[in-house]
Amino acid sequence: MGQAREVVVEALRDLLGKKGVRIQEDDFLPDVIVKPESTEQVSKVLRICNDAGQAVVPIGGRTGLVNGLWQTDGEIGLSLERMNAVEEIDSVNRTMTVQAGCILQVALEAAEDENLLLPLDLGARGSATVGGNVATNAGGNMVIRYGMVRDMILGLEVVLADGTVLSNLNKTLKNNTGYDLKQLFIGAEGTLGVVTRVVFRLRPLPVSQNTALLAVDGFSALEQLLRWMDTHTAGTLSAFEVMWPEFYSYVTRDGSNHRPPLPAGDSFYVLVETRGSDPVADAERFEGVLGEAMEAGLVADAVLTRSQAERNALWEIRDDVLDFFNLGPFIPFDISVTLDRLESFVAMVRSRAEAIDEPICILFGHLGDCNLHVLLGSRRSEAFDPAQIEEIVYGAVEHFGGSVSAEHGVGLAKRSQLHRSRSEAELRVMMSMKHWLDPKNILNPNKIFAATEIAAQ
């Protein structure tokens, strides 16, 4: 630890006490992690660090997938784990005020206890914090219906690099009083400010849930099916999760964790779900809409669930991404490409993947959001070449005008790919924005942009 850093850590220990500063060597995370208990303490921590030019990484639940928390240059970690309260559930206005360190699952359950829904559903819900969800503009399984995290935030409290507290715990849907500052910090990955409090819009908790697994022949039928479901289940379609055949057949193979609800061999398997307000009528409509889709040739085969256990079994197939690690090393990609180009995109990736020795190429995604996940690797560890693999996927994304990050963000992992999806002018303005709000570049430096890139502007 350098001498200047030693002085900062001492000042932070004076401020937060012994329990507020943890020192522990780690390969990736900062060795010093401070744990303020209040927004005021966060503000003081940042003022001390900013004055000393000491870099800081805000730390949530450590479930990110783009190395957004990695130490790059002696950063101190700022964990909000002691600011984890659900401060209020306002069932009149249907809002929820939560401290940033609250675990998502805790927030979800607190809302549900009041018959309300925080419509954010993602795999990491048991460890991710809402602050991290906001900082990464998280997506998940219900975006088709409720949007990204950005779309469910009404109010936000943020601390800037210099310690300024920007607090606007707004609870109304309409509020056009000057610039909507909260938008700056949503999805900024902790590089522009530290989120300390969030006001979420809550929805009525749906009381009906209808889920089915569908087999579909061909991409044309698949995209027509998506539009069909979206059109005929007005406002209630909450998931349209697509598995390509390699995904489905592997996860449901003999000896896997799952029994196949439908035989393998079709071109796509789709998990569709609606959530509504009338159990009897919603089930009738769901079956009717699917029946008509079958008659129209959009669905080759279908299984409807009749119990929560059956529903869980279908979701467990969709969520069993860890099983693929049995195949060999791969990189999990998170990209988006518009529907009209998706089939060609997949064809290009598959064709280029043939250059890999014994390739792993698994595809699945939230098709309603144009969000595709690709697991690309090799069954032979020695043949696993990350640079080659990234070039295959990101090259194809660039070719089809897609986005190198759909819901995971940029962090360190995708920094060098950003130019494939954003123009020179955009990147320049982004770096200028970073410099405007954090002139000493102390907030999560080197994430999204390298410090050297910003300095060179």
Place this chain on the structure above:
Amino acid sequence: MGQAREVVVEALRDLLGKKGVRIQEDDFLPDVIVKPESTEQVSKVLRICNDAGQAVVPIGGRTGLVNGLWQTDGEIGLSLERMNAVEEIDSVNRTMTVQAGCILQVALEAAEDENLLLPLDLGARGSATVGGNVATNAGGNMVIRYGMVRDMILGLEVVLADGTVLSNLNKTLKNNTGYDLKQLFIGAEGTLGVVTRVVFRLRPLPVSQNTALLAVDGFSALEQLLRWMDTHTAGTLSAFEVMWPEFYSYVTRDGSNHRPPLPAGDSFYVLVETRGSDPVADAERFEGVLGEAMEAGLVADAVLTRSQAERNALWEIRDDVLDFFNLGPFIPFDISVTLDRLESFVAMVRSRAEAIDEPICILFGHLGDCNLHVLLGSRRSEAFDPAQIEEIVYGAVEHFGGSVSAEHGVGLAKRSQLHRSRSEAELRVMMSMKHWLDPKNILNPNKIFAATEIAAQ
């Protein structure tokens, strides 16, 4: 016209030709209005103006309500009326790409022709432009279901003060590639950049529409009814428009433009509407949900519509705000207050309005968005005192922690009220943001903030 301005106008005439520059004296709008035909021309216009320090006001359909287009200091007007094309309706991805000068009504109809919905419904649809809608983050009648304009924008093209073109005509729901720059310009009222192109997310066009007028006794029943409707019409509730009794009784009085569908005398009249995908089932559900609300005592009386003509007749009652000008001069306010405080807010405004000689006090609003419109004035022109009236309403807004602008924006009209809804720190950061993106303050100067306020920072 000063000499420097003369030189700028000459350069703009060289660039755009005679047809591209209109000179005409006007009491409020700039006397010089330029009309570029392309984003490239917008860029060149701004570069010329920025170099010369010549201020510019972007001009849309001139339907704003906060004097956002008024000339304050020799501005030149920048009208996008020649950039008015619907460039693309992509029915695969369900998006629409539109030039900023396109009239909202034209965009709405173009989407509808493809069986798609641009879910933006506001009174000024026949003259407002989509660029103006974006710049003001417009709201309207369907916000409870589809959100504000911000929530329906996927991509945006903007020209900065110095002529830099920021173009990201993204079409996917999920795109986390660095900072989401488009958010900066939505709702910024043309003070940070000029919007030239928009990609909207479209929705399936609903095929069912169920509309009713309800009479409700007491505020407690009203807010319970809102939650009841929201809960039991899962995802399809598209309007919940409330008229206070003075509104309803005046607009449906003998000799007015309307026949009263329900007798006057109740405490609230609510226009509710759902839009869905199954005409028969949706009508059944709508009637069922309203029937249960009546049994629960939330609805005192109801009229359901059976035809488009009946539906139009209800909406015409709600929309007939012009009729109130027959009463005398008033100021139309657009504010928001959370539901739990709304009744007290209204009581305070009414009680303070008693200080006005022969007061006009009319209330109505989009209650699902906590958005209230107040018409406050006096039947005696001589007693009409704008300062007194503003103090009554904005003082009460501040007292109850509400917002001085819900959907209309700030412009010149509400500039001096902004401090009632935003903190010192927020206002400082906003002004700093303006200075960052428009250092010479040439873009719609004096709107939202006075030039002198920014200079004093």
